[in-house]
Amino acid sequence: MSKKHPVVAVTGSSGAGTTTVKRAFEHIFLRDGINSAVIEGDSFHRYDRAQMREEMAKAAEEGRNLSHFGPEANRFDRLEELFKTYGETGGGQKRYYLHSAEEAEFHNKRLDISKKPGEFTPWEDIEEGTDLLFYEGLHGLVVTDDADVAAHVDLGVGVVPNVNLEWIQKIHRDNAERGYSAAATVDTILRRMPDYINHITPQFSRTDINFQRVATVDTSNPFIARDIPTPDESFVVIRFKNPDKFNVNFPNLLAMLDGSFMSRRNTIVVPGGKMGFAMEIILGPIIHQMMESRSA
DSSP: OOSSSOEEEEEOOTTSSHHHHHHHHHHHHHHHTOOEEEEEGGGGBSSOHHHHHHHHHHHHHTTOOOOTTSGGGBOHHHHHHHHHHHHHHSOOEEOOBOOSHHHHHHHHHHHTOOOOTTSBOOOEEOOTTOSEEEEEESOTTOBOSSOBSGGGOSEEEEEOOOHHHHHHHHHHHHHHHHOOOHHHHHHHHHHHHHHIIIIIGGGGGTOSEEEEEEESSOOSOTTSOSSOOOGGGEEEEEEESOGGGGTOOHHHHHHHSTTOEEEETTEEEEEGGGHHHHHHHHHHHHHHHHHHHHHO
C-alpha cells in the first residue's frame, strides 16, 4: 500500500465489463489531469500465443488443466514485484502482449523491434513521474502460495456479471471475433473452471468495490441464448467492502442515480444503462482523495 505511489487494480474476466470501468477511469484521469502508468494484465502471461498452444496440448496429454486463469500460465511473481516496486518508488517494469497487427506495428516502430501478433514486447521501465499505476486484467488481486499481489493494491475494483451472463457474453464474443463454435467455447469454459473457482472468484472478496451486472431476462440456459442481454435489460449491483474507507455517501448516490435503491447497508443497485455514469461518480471522488493524500 502506498499513499505516494498508489496502485489501482481493476479485475474481471474477459467480457465482464472491464472495458466500461477502464473507460470511466480514463475519463477521470483526463478530467483531473492525472498521469497514469497503464498496465495490461495479458502482459503477465507466461507464454506467448504459440507457446500456450503447445503447453495446452502437452497438459491435455498429461491429463492436466492449463488455462490463462491459473498460476501455471502466468507470472504472478513479476506482477507482485511490479506492484510492490511501484508503491515504494513509482517505478518498475512492464511489457505488452501484442493482440493484433496494429498493436505489433505500433510497438515495433516505437521500440525498433520485430514482433508478431501473439508475442510480447521486451520488458521496459515504466515512464518516470506518473501519479498512479492503473492495472486492468484477470489477476489484480490474486493470492497464491507464492505470490500476494493483493497486498500491494490501494484500490481494488471487481467487475463481474453473474456467471450465466458471463458465459453468454463469452460464447457470443468468441463466435463473432474468433469464429469459434458454441461447443468449442463450452470446452474452454470447462477447461478453465478449476482455475476460475480457485484463482478468479476469490479476488472479488478482496476488492474494495464490486460492480456486478445481473440480467433481468431469462439466462437460465446460457448455451442456447440467441443474444446478449442489453444494459437496459439488467441491473448493476455495486457492493462496497467498507463504505467508511472512502466516505461513501449513499443518499447522494441515490439522488444522482435515478432508479437506484439500496439492497443492503453496503450495496446499491442501479439500472444497467447507468453503469458507466455510476462508476464515474463513485470512483471520481476516491481517485481525487488519493491524489490529495499523495500530495499531503
